[in-house]
Structure formats: structure tokens, C-alpha cells
Amino acid sequence: MDSSHFQVLRQSKIRWLINKTSEEWINLAIANPMEILLDHAHCERKAAGVALQLMFRYASEPGLSEVLSPLAREELEHFERVLSILSARGRKLEKLASPPYASILTKNICKDEPLRMLDSFLVAGLIEARSHERMQLLSKYSPDVELRDLYADLLKSEARHFGIYWKLADERFDKNILNSRLESLARVESDALVEMHQEPRMHS
Numbered sequence: 646m647d648s649s650h651f652q653v654l655r656q657s658k659i660r661w662l663i664n665k666t667s668e669e670w671i672n673l674a675i676a677n678p679m680e681i682l683l684d685h686a687h688c689e690r691k692a693a694g695v696a697l698q699l700m701f702r703y704a705s706e707p708g709l710s711e712v713l714s715p716l717a718r719e720e721l722e723h724f725e726r727v728l729s730i731l732s733a734r735g736r737k738l739e740k741l742a743s744p745p746y747a748s749i750l751t752k753n754i755c756k757d758e759p760l761r762m763l764d765s766f767l768v769a770g771l772i773e774a775r776s777h778e779r780m781q782l783l784s785k786y787s788p789d790v791e792l793r794d795l796y797a798d799l800l801k802s803e804a805r806h807f808g809i810y811w812k813l814a815d816e817r818f819d820k821n822i823l824n825s826r827l828e829s830l831a832r833v834e835s836d837a838l839v840e841m842h843q844e845p846r847m848h849s
């Protein structure tokens with residue numbers, strides 16, 4: 646990989662992410678495209694599940710279902726798109742062990758309302774932001790044209806999803822509380838990736 650090019654890409658700032666993805670991760674990911682694709686399918690499935698779970702938990706929260714329902718639908722469309730590429734390459738939605746990333750983040754969500762709601766939005770937004778950052782790298786460095794196009798298409802949606810979770814949080818919570826929780830959860834998110842999980846995953 647052209648490392649000077651990588652440096653330029655690293656400078657494109659994504660709000661919320663404290664640490665940028667390492668070159669080690671992109672090398673692992675592009676060396677294992679099918680495993681990343683399979684894990685990606687699971688990520689899209691789980692992203693739809695998170696949006697639905699929030700819609701059920703906060704069923705009567707004004708303005709929430711209106712944005713999370715289309716988001717869940719879009720994640721399922723992404724899921725189906727990845728599934729069809731897997732299927733065209735002779736693969737199915739096989740089971741894959743998850744890296745510790747999402748469970749570390751979930752463990753740090755406050756147990757009591759209303760902070761539970763705020764933290765849930767922030768954690769979902771952080772995952773979207775990281776997915777966006779990594780898809781941007783894959784869209785640039787994957788040697789496979791079909792996969793480069795897939796990631797280039799999907800990363801635009803992931804940036805929008807991240808914006809949706811940000812807006813849900815920003816419209817409902819005091820700025821100081823929001824910033825303090827974001828700072829703390831963004832640190833957890835970046836720390837969860839410092840020691841790279843050796844199996845190739847979107848969030849290794």
C-alpha cells in the first residue's frame with residue numbers, strides 16, 4: 646500500500662473518533678476480503694437491530710420512530726446487498742465470532758434513564774462513525790473493484806446515519822452533559838481498538 650496516500654486519507658477528520666484506524670488494520674482487512682465481507686453482513690444486520698431495539702424501547706418518544714424506521718430499513722438493504730455479493734461468491738451468512746468492540750461499548754452505557762437513552766444514541770453514532778471511516782479506507786485500498794464500489798456506495802449512508810444519531814442526542818440533551826458523555830464514550834471506543842483483535846473484522 647502507498648503509505649503517503651494513507652497519511653493523506655488519515656487526515657480527513659471524522660467528528661467523534663479520537664484515534665484514527667491503524668495501517669495494520671487496513672492491511673489485515675485487505676488481505677482477508679471474504680472474512681471482512683462476512684463480518685460486514687453481520688454488522689449491517691446488527692445495525693438494523695439496534696435501530697429497531699431503540700424504536701421498541703422508546704416507542705412513544707416523539708420524532709424517534711420517524712427517523713429510526715427508515716434507518717433500519719436502509720441497514721437491511723445494505724445487509725441484502727452484502728448477502729448477494731457473498732452468495733455470488735459462493736458463500737452464505739456463516740457464523741463469525743464477534744470482536745469485543747461492541748460489547749465493550751455496550752457495557753459502558755449508563756443503566757439509568759435518561760442517560761441510558763443519550764448513551765445509546767452516542768454509542769450507535771460512534772459505531773456508525775467508525776464504520777464510515779473504515780469503509781472509506783476499504784473503498785480506497787481494496788484491490789477488488791466490486792468491493793471498492795460497494796464500500797464507496799455504503800459509506801455515504803453511514804455518514805448520514807451517524808448524523809441521525811447525533812441529532813437525536815443533540816435535540817434532547819443538555820450540551821454539557823452530551824459533551825461529557827461523548828468524550829467519555831469516544832475514549833472507550835478508541836481504546837477498544839488500540840489492541841487490535843487479530844481476527845479480521847470491521848471493528849477489530
Ligand SMILES: [Fe+2]
Binds near residue numbers: 719720
Ligand atoms: Fe449500513
Ligand SMILES: [Fe+2]
Binds near residue numbers: 692773803
Ligand atoms: Fe449505518
